[in-house]
Amino acid sequence: MPIDAREILDNLTRAVVAIDDERRIVRMNAAAESLLHVSSRQALGEPLMQFLPALQVLDEAIEQAFSQAASYTEREMRLTLGPDRTITVDCAITPLETVNVLLLEFEQLDRHLRISRENRLIAQNQAIRELIRGLAHEIKNPLGGLRGAAQLLESELSDEDQREYTRIIISEADRLRTLVNGLLGPDSRIEHAPTNLHEVLEHVRSLAVVEAPAGVEIRRDYDPSIPVTRAASDQLIQALLNLVRNALQALGETGTITLQTRTQRRFTIGDRQHRLVARIDVVDDGPGITPAMQDQIFYPMVTGRAEGSGIGLPIAQNLVNQHGGLIECTSEPGHTVFTVWLPLEDA
CATH class of the missing domain: 3.30.450.20 (PAS domain)
Structure with a gap:
């Protein structure tokens, strides 16, 4: 040969x-x-x-x-x-x-440090998965009540425009119920299907725009070359929505959030190398996260806000991890980036 x-x-x-x-x-x-x-x-x-x-x-x-x-x-x-x-x-x-050629060879030392950090994040995520399952059980009951109340309210409304709001509530309750069922499954997985990551991001963006104050702008910077891949879209929507909501809370009344996508070849997540991965960045220009807090933000019940629950980021990490991916964070005043790495082997 x-x-x-x-x-x-x-x-x-x-x-x-x-x-x-x-x-x-x-x-x-x-x-x-x-x-x-x-x-x-x-x-x-x-x-x-x-x-x-x-x-x-x-x-x-x-x-x-x-x-x-x-x-x-x-x-x-x-x-x-x-x-x-x-x-x-x-x-x-x-x-x-x-x-008459010169070879320049480069071995990135940061890569070894990053792999060590990623392995630590993966082990941390496995440790909190059981806690998330317990929280999922607690979510199911009020979620069912919320959906039922919306259905009753819809039956009492004669205005079609008002019924549109109840339909949104029911639709989101159904999506969350599917998500919770996935968390409670035997291996915390639901069926994956062909998924366009930009459609997922646009859904997240449409929800975030409704919640965002008038002074907050949500921008897009998409790489159109990212292929359709097999994923659980409801899980990705929830994970990315948690990251965007986290950015909204950090910004307050004014600021900018950017949703950015890129691809990267031959990229290692943990100790496994992938031929192609998607990189999804949620970037905000808020005050940033303190270095001490950055090492703890993916632990449950850890939050820098008095009114925060401290479960949004651990849930997001868990959902992305079920796709073989990982969430990382870098932050300094004026520039915080939550990066979602997703393997695209099935693309």
């Missing part, structure tokens, strides 16, 4: 960029695209330092590697790839004399 060097390169987990003697990019594997947040189609043929200014710190080493045909290694090098993204990498520069 012939060996396809390109396929081998693309299946490496280490990021590799190849440049020629004119310092132009001639090859970039999938891991490098993911690490550097660039497309190989756009990069090919471009001058390395102009296309990736963050790599200017390697300029002298690259010149020495070409002139002396010598390898070079730099450990724990920090690369600033944008205003909000700095990574730490080990870098190896290796000349290929026969073809």
Whole structure:
């Protein structure tokens, strides 16, 4: 069987960029695209330092590697790839004399720290799952009463416009009942079906717009290339709605929430690597979450608000985890991001 060097390169987990003697990019594997947040189609043929200014710190080493045909290694090098993204990498520069090409290899150290943090979040989520099931039992009774009251009210109303409100109550009660039944199932799962993530987000956005104060704007920034995937849409709606409501409560009367989607290839969640994942960001420009609170927000009954219940984020984490995904949070004053990672293997 012939060996396809390109396929081998693309299946490496280490990021590799190849440049020629004119310092132009001639090859970039999938891991490098993911690490550097660039497309190989756009990069090919471009001058390395102009296309990736963050790599200017390697300029002298690259010149020495070409002139002396010598390898070079730099450990724990920090690369600033944008205003909000700095990574730490080990870098190896290796000349290929026969073809006059230089290989730049990058191993992201942040990745190992992130995997450790994700494993901790997954273990934490498993520990609180039983508590959530107990809460689900308590929700079922008042939910049934709510639905019944809405049905009785609907039968007394003659105005069709007013009946529309009761239908919304009944529809949302049915969705929540399905959600609760999923939480109470033998393995806390409900049936997955083909799901458009942007339809899910639009449903969440329509509910949030009704709840949002006049001074809060909810923006969209969608990646149309995200494919339809198999998921439990009710579970995703509830998880994302919890995140958006959390942002609304953080903002108060004014501010901006952005719903953003992107895809990422060869991404690891916990200790499992996925070929393709969806990244859904719920971004707000509120006051932020204190560093001490960020490590605890996914625990039940932990909240920074006196009126908060402290169960919204743990429930959201549980629901996303049932899809093989994970929710992470980064926050500083003026910029808080809750990121939902969802595998797209079935897409």
